[in-house]
Amino acid sequence: MPDATVLAGLLRRERLLVAPGVYDGLSAAVAARAGVEAAYVSGAAVSAAEGLPDIGLTTVTEMARAIAVVRRHLDVPVIADADTGFGDETNTFRTVRTYEDAGAAAVQLEDQVFPKRCGHLDDKSLIAADEFAVKIEAAVAARRRGTLIVARTDAIAVEGIDAAIDRAKAYVAAGADVIFVEAPQTLDQVAAIPAAVGVPVIFNVVPGGKSPEVSREQLEQFGYAGAILPAATVGAAFAAMTTAMSEIAGGSLVSGRVTGPRALFEAVGLDEWTARRARKEPARA
Structure with a gap:
C-alpha cells in the first residue's frame, strides 16, 4: 500500500497520529527502533543541523537530501516540511515532484512571504490567500502518487483566528x-x-512556543487527526550536546550520558551490514 494511502488512513482514525520530528539518518534510525507510525521532516530541524536558523535559508535540495536519508532508515509515512514551496507556483510544482522522488508521503506548504520565519517567531508576513490557493492547486497537479498536500496558515499571528480559519477553508477548496x-x-x-x-x-x-500546552487526550477530544513534534529529536540532541560540551569544558573527558560505539552503530544497522559483508567477502586464509 502506498505511503500516502497509509498516512491518509492514519489521519482518519479516531486515535491521534503522533509524528515525531526527524532530520537525519541517526534520528530516523532511533525513531524506527521506537516503532513510530509516521515521522515529520522539519525544515527547522534540518536548518539547525546545517548550522542555520529557520528563516528560509534551507534549500529544496537540502530538504530532499534529508528526506531521502530519513527514508533509508524509516519505513513509515513521512510528512515533509516544504516551507513556502521555495518560490512561486512553478517552484511549488517542482518541489512536490522532488519531495515525492525523495520519499515523502505528504508535503507541507505554508502561506508566509518568502523568506519565511519559524511559525513561533514574531514578525511574520503572509501572501494573499488567493495567491497561496494557486500554489495549493499547483501542488495538487504535481503529485503522481497520491501524495497528501498539507496547507499551513500562519494567519493567527498576523490577521487573527477568524481569518486563519477562513484561509484554511479556502485552501481546502x-x-x-x-x-x-x-x-x-x-x-x-x-x-x-x-x-x-x-x-x-x-x-x-x-515546547516553549506560542501555543498553550495540550495533552494527547485534549487534542483527540478537540478533533485533531495528528500532532507533529518537530523538535523531538533535534531539541533533545541540542540539550544533550550542550550538557556534554559543558561537562567537557569543565574538565571531564567523558560525558556521563555517552553511549558506547557498539550501541550507536547497532542503531544504524551494524548487524545487518556485518552480515551482508560476511556473505559477500571471500573467506580469508
Whole structure:
C-alpha cells in the first residue's frame, strides 16, 4: 500500500497520529527502533543541523537530501516540511515532484512571504490567500502518487483566528488534504480549529512556543487527526550536546550520558551490514 494511502488512513482514525520530528539518518534510525507510525521532516530541524536558523535559508535540495536519508532508515509515512514551496507556483510544482522522488508521503506548504520565519517567531508576513490557493492547486497537479498536500496558515499571528480559519477553508477548496493552523495562542483557539475546517487537521507541538500546552487526550477530544513534534529529536540532541560540551569544558573527558560505539552503530544497522559483508567477502586464509 502506498505511503500516502497509509498516512491518509492514519489521519482518519479516531486515535491521534503522533509524528515525531526527524532530520537525519541517526534520528530516523532511533525513531524506527521506537516503532513510530509516521515521522515529520522539519525544515527547522534540518536548518539547525546545517548550522542555520529557520528563516528560509534551507534549500529544496537540502530538504530532499534529508528526506531521502530519513527514508533509508524509516519505513513509515513521512510528512515533509516544504516551507513556502521555495518560490512561486512553478517552484511549488517542482518541489512536490522532488519531495515525492525523495520519499515523502505528504508535503507541507505554508502561506508566509518568502523568506519565511519559524511559525513561533514574531514578525511574520503572509501572501494573499488567493495567491497561496494557486500554489495549493499547483501542488495538487504535481503529485503522481497520491501524495497528501498539507496547507499551513500562519494567519493567527498576523490577521487573527477568524481569518486563519477562513484561509484554511479556502485552501481546502483549492485541494488541500490536510490543514495545519500554526501557533494558536489560547486553548479556545486550539479547540475551535478542527470542527471549522472539514478535513484532517494537525497540531504543532512546540515546547516553549506560542501555543498553550495540550495533552494527547485534549487534542483527540478537540478533533485533531495528528500532532507533529518537530523538535523531538533535534531539541533533545541540542540539550544533550550542550550538557556534554559543558561537562567537557569543565574538565571531564567523558560525558556521563555517552553511549558506547557498539550501541550507536547497532542503531544504524551494524548487524545487518556485518552480515551482508560476511556473505559477500571471500573467506580469508
